[in-house]
Amino acid sequence: MNLTLQIWRQKNADAKGAMETYKVENISPDSSFLEMLDILNDQLINEGKEPVAFDHDCREGICGMCSLQINGEPHGPGRAITTCQLHMRKFKDGDTIYIEPFRAKAFPVIKDLVVDRSAFDRIQHAGGYISVNTSGNTQDANAIPVEKEKADKAFDAATCIGCGACVAACKNASAMLFTSAKVSQFALLPQGRIEATERVLNMVKQMDLEGFGNCTNTGACEIECPKGISLENIARMNREYLKASVK
Amino acid sequence: MWFVKNMITRKNLMALTGLFLAFFLIIHLLGNLQLLLPDEVAREQYNWYSHLLAGNIVIEIIAIVLYACILLHLADAIYLTIRGRKVSGNYRLDKRARASTWYSRNMMFLGAVIFAFLVIHFKDFWYQYKFGTLPLDEKGHKDLYTLVVTAFGQLWYVIVYIIAIIALGYHMLHGVFSAHRTLGLYHPVYNRIVRTAGVVFSVAMTFGYAVIPIVIYIKQPL
Known part of the structure; x- marks a missing residue:
């Protein structure tokens, strides 16, 4: 060729x-x-x-x-x-x-073609984790029963590789798909519920601070996502955020 | 309002005001379908209905909420659109449009068409009724019916209306579903229901509102 x-x-x-x-x-x-x-x-x-x-x-x-x-x-x-x-x-x-x-x-x-995507790292640092005591008495994660459907959805959200295609696909350069995948993967699991409120507030705050745009639900991000992360995550994050804001 | 820097809160405000405006459309349509009654009944009933609304304190309060919703929806749209433009990049070759519907990407444009229409709509009917001098009908009510029928007797006026109503239809085709998403509706089953209901609602409203000027235009004595 x-x-x-x-x-x-x-x-x-x-x-x-x-x-x-x-x-x-x-x-x-x-x-x-x-x-x-x-x-x-x-x-x-x-x-x-x-x-x-x-x-x-x-x-x-x-x-x-x-x-x-x-x-x-x-x-x-x-x-x-x-x-x-x-x-x-x-x-x-x-x-x-x-x-x-x-x-x-x-x-x-x-x-050239290299862009700085560390904004995603900072969003992740703002709350994309769970706090686990690793002093040696860590509980086995499988000891807590998790519904199969929720476990599957959390896993689907966790397949996000943070490539930034969602931002590149969006007419507003919104990072909602990325952030919502990271919020969802924890929000769906019992281990993640404990810090759910601060997590969503902090991650959304960081997302706005980084200068990403707003979400208009055009759905372009979901289509372009290499991992097929669902828009459902954005709606879930919106729900989590609304819930957290009135708490 | 301008001090709310948070995008999700802003989108929530956009969704709530949008849904209220969409709900208002149902009431407004039901009232205005009276225009399609047989001529003499329509005139009397429509003028009576307008008089009823104009003199009611509850309606006045709802009207103020409605105007506030229009302004908030508009202000939020302008803010978010400008911000979106500022933070997104310009590609030399841009095929991003392939991944979404044209109307979902052009809500601001469709909204601008609707707003331009609202200015005409308010000026010709709302302002005339509230502040203009309208002749009275036999019952002593302001004759809004004649004003409306005369306006819809002009072809260009009907065309302007149809264009605006189609813009409104597409705006809601995306807007109704999108608003629910923004407000956090994520369950796949309810999602499907809302998506279908949103399409049915948008099509019904477009059809309902388009029928009025068309029928009045066709019915007029030549």
Whole structure:
């Protein structure tokens, strides 16, 4: 496959970026999108040019590191996949592919396609945990019975990998899907109920402080989420928040 | 209001005011369907009904709540839209629209159409009734019926109404369900019920409100 790439290049956080055009040739349709970028970078290094910076880590769809807005969609065409799970067979020979960083005020560009998603970490720090005494007398988690349905929903919410596709997909750059998945995974379990009130208040407060937008329930985040996190979590967080605010 | 920086609280306010406005539409429609009665009965009954509403203190209080809801809904919408624009990024190639419905993404635009319509609606009927000098009918009530029928006798006026009503329909198609989500309705069964009820409600309101100007326009003596 021969492809034309339009890639966002930005020297650093303060520099003004721009789209630049690159050509790659003889790309196997079986290679992954990130492998295609690796080939481009080899090519750039051989030419003595600066390679394109992009985020990646596990390359098996579980770490949430790879981002990229590909042809105007988070993680490119295809549903319920991360960029590393996207293969070049999804494109046609001769295509022009637009590659941009996830864009949101809360996700500033560090370099090229790499954005700073530490806002998510700070939301998580604000309450996305349970306090367990680990002095040696820790109770076995399985000692507390949990309804199967709730356990399943908590697990589904916990599959969120914090990649930020929900923010990139949202017209308001809202982080409600991420935050609500983190709130829900604990809110649904008895171990999480103990700190439920402060958790939702603190995480929502942090989410607003980070400069994410509001949720208009368009549902784009749910469609673009590589893990298929349900919008139901947002409604649950809204309920939790309302409950916590009047307590 | 402007001091509420919290997005969820703001959205709750948006949802509550929106649902109240949607509820008002039912009452307003039922009252105005009287316009479709046979000519002479309609005139007398509609004018009597308008007089009844205008003189009632309870209705006055509800009206004030209604105006407040419109203004709060509007102010909140403007604030949230501006904030959303400020914090979201601009893509050189943007295909995000593929993942959601056009009307869910354009609630502000649809709302702006509805607001522009409300200005015309208030100016032509509400203001005229409250502060204008209307002729009286045989029973001594202000003749709002004739004012309405005359207005709907003009094709362009009917078209403006239909456009606004369609905008309203789409606004509610997303709004009714979205409001329940915002207020924390997450159970899948109730979700389905509310989603269906929201669609039925929006379609019924659109149809009901569109019928009035169309029928009056068609019925008028040539």
